[in-house]
Amino acid sequence: MNTATRSGSPLGRIPLPSPDCRSCGFTSGLIRQDAIADTLQEYAAGWQRLLRAPGLSGRRTGTPSWSLLESGCHVRDMCLLFHTRLDAILGQSLIAPRLSVGVGTDTARRYRDEEPQQVAEELGRAAEALARRLAALTDDDWERGDPRLADPRLTVGFFTRHLLHDIAHDLARAVRESSGQ
Numbered sequence: 001m002n003t004a005t006r007s008g009s010p011l012g013r014i015p016l017p018s019p020d021c022r023s024c025g026f027t028s029g030l031i032r033q034d035a036i037a038d039t040l041q042e043y044a045a046g047w048q049r050l051l052r053a054p055g056l057s058g059r060r061t062g063t064p065s066w067s068l069l070e071s072g073c074h075v076r077d078m079c080l081l082f083h084t085r086l087d088a089i090l091g092q093s094l095i096a097p098r099l100s101v102g103v104g105t106d107t108a109r110r111y112r113d114e115e116p117q118q119v120a121e122e123l124g125r126a127a128e129a130l131a132r133r134l135a136a137l138t139d140d141d142w143e144r145g146d147p148r149l150a151d152p153r154l155t156v157g158f159f160t161r162h163l164l165h166d167i168a169h170d171l172a173r174a175v176r177e178s179s180g181q
């Protein structure tokens with residue numbers, strides 16, 4: 001699932017917050033708040049396994065959607081960019097990494113040229129930094145809504161589960177494709 005082009009309220013594209021997904025099996029209600037950080041790290045480990053598989057660099061062009069490498073780059077950048085949403089809702093954190101220049105610009109073309117091993121490293125670091133920040137959130141933080149949006153359902157908890165689903169959904173697809181199913 002490519003969320004890079006979404007803007008405004010994600011509820012404009014899905015009818016209810018964090019729906020369960022038949023395609024990838026993601027069930028947001030089953031992920032406890034205090035398990036979200038660990039779940040993110042598990043998904044990141046799954047992505048790293050795929051990106052480090054031998055021969056991946058020879059299969060950079062995916063059809064019809066992004067290749068595994070491009071999707072891995074996208075997951076890494078989603079983890080990095082999520083800090084800007086958290087910053088907007090909760091204020092800036094010392095845990096947040098500095099965003100690398102160029103994230104979010106002309107990404108699709110650049111993604112194809114990245115090195116899978118390096119992407120795996122960066123994805124792991126980005127997920128770890130985000131997981132550390134999420135693990136430090138208070139109950140009040142999780143319930144806090146985005147002041148720029150009018151919908152009170154759009155809390156930190158909602159956005160984080162939405163992000164997790166994006167990562168899980170893409171991971172399930174990548175696993176299917178890499179195993180030839």
Ligand SMILES: [Zn+2]
Pocket residue numbers: 021022023024025026165168169
């Ligand atoms: Zn899904």
